Amino acid sequence: MDDLITSSANPRLKLIRKLRERKVREQYGLFYVEGIRLVAEAIQQGWPIEMLVVAPQRLSSEFAWQHVEQARQKGVRIIEVSAKVFESLALKENPQGLAAVARQRWTPLSMVNPNAGELWVALEAIQDPGNLGTILRTADAVGAKGVILLEHTTDPYDPAAVRASMGAVFTQQLVRTTQEEFLQWCAQTHPTLIGTSDKAHQDYHEFTYPQGLIVMMGSEREGLSPPYAALCQTMVAIPMVGRVDSLNVAIATAIVLYEIFNQRRQRGSWPGLGANEE
């Protein structure tokens, strides 16, 4: 039998509300996922879910109920709440009545293997969770393996990142590492790193990208910092002819990723492979 909660002061709901804070998310290793589409994707991907929160008064979609049923059969705890209580949890207005508390999943850096042909993105000091989520979404589209978050990067489990990822947070592998660990790992494994900089002389479109590589992107304001830029075999620039002196970081990442993707497609080394196929 499901739990039914009608008081928004319930301790479990209080915890959910606290998951808006990164500190609390990290303390428990949990995050909050809202909306039918995202929760369904998590269930379909077999993502570890701690509990589902359902507001039956707000949930009419049959597609949604099928997924609730599927999760229930797998033993996921379901909490039913009133529409009002659900709204007190929700981040969006007019929420759809389905949310989940899911477990964070981190891939160790040692699992990253660009030398085997994998495409990865590494992000330094990205501040905006919306940008991070959008980068995950594009990385999914081009069949990248995942994203490496170099220290001081915003949290991919921030609700805004999860939402902007449109579910790619469940398909892309997420690695977080320190500069020290990353430098050490590079010294051992010699991955191909390609950085971006508006000061580079190499046009991103005229460069031939090797099959396996890590695309290194710097922060919105500062670009890639010297220790990371020094690691890159090549720095590429995206030309611009307007007045504004830079591109949005998610846009710049997408332009480079699609160039790599197009070259792979042209070489025939990317015959419609999905991100999770081998």
Added chain:
Amino acid sequence: MDDLITSSANPRLKLIRKLRERKVREQYGLFYVEGIRLVAEAIQQGWPIEMLVVAPQRLSSEFAWQHVEQARQKGVRIIEVSAKVFESLALKENPQGLAAVARQRWTPLSMVNPNAGELWVALEAIQDPGNLGTILRTADAVGAKGVILLEHTTDPYDPAAVRASMGAVFTQQLVRTTQEEFLQWCAQTHPTLIGTSDKAHQDYHEFTYPQGLIVMMGSEREGLSPPYAALCQTMVAIPMVGRVDSLNVAIATAIVLYEIFNQRRQRGSWPGLGANEE
């Protein structure tokens, strides 16, 4: 002598606060610009500014003061406010102490001339002002002329759009039009329209884009609606190999714009031309 305002209940400041609402922005034809960089860009571009708002206690940048001085000499009204009053206006935390109330500027549809080689973007029903601002920023980067807002598109003068544009709102021409007017104009001028759709058979990367054209982008959720899709000579698709079934609209726009830009560069028909040069 500048006006000095220390009460945040001052009617002029009340008006500024109301400019957060689209209705009020449209009623007065004004918008609010915040931050040194954006205000400086508006002044450099000779943009029509109604007044500058300066918080001397918060404004230490010499670069900013030079621009304030330049605006003053051109006869722009300068309002000085206390740090506290400025914070009551500001949209961001820790604002930089410089803002402007600027006049909206709209280009009539009849000035759009893709047949003369101009590159334009037309947006249908884009909802998110951050996406719109980011599209303006990318359009600036590839030397597009401007953006045509088909009805029910969010406001480019929304503070979030202005901020995300990084100043491209001052360099890109902005056109707004109804479906009826747009259809009529197309029937008369026969512009080349290229639409995007994830269902199209034409790969965006294998298509040769003509020199002058309008790239038609649909909304975040729905894509391009049938009346606009029917107008397009060609619909192109951006291939994806992941789980997520679409790209962010600002990302999709950027990928197509950079493809067009790269083809122009390869043809040599785009030798470093700036957006505002002919």
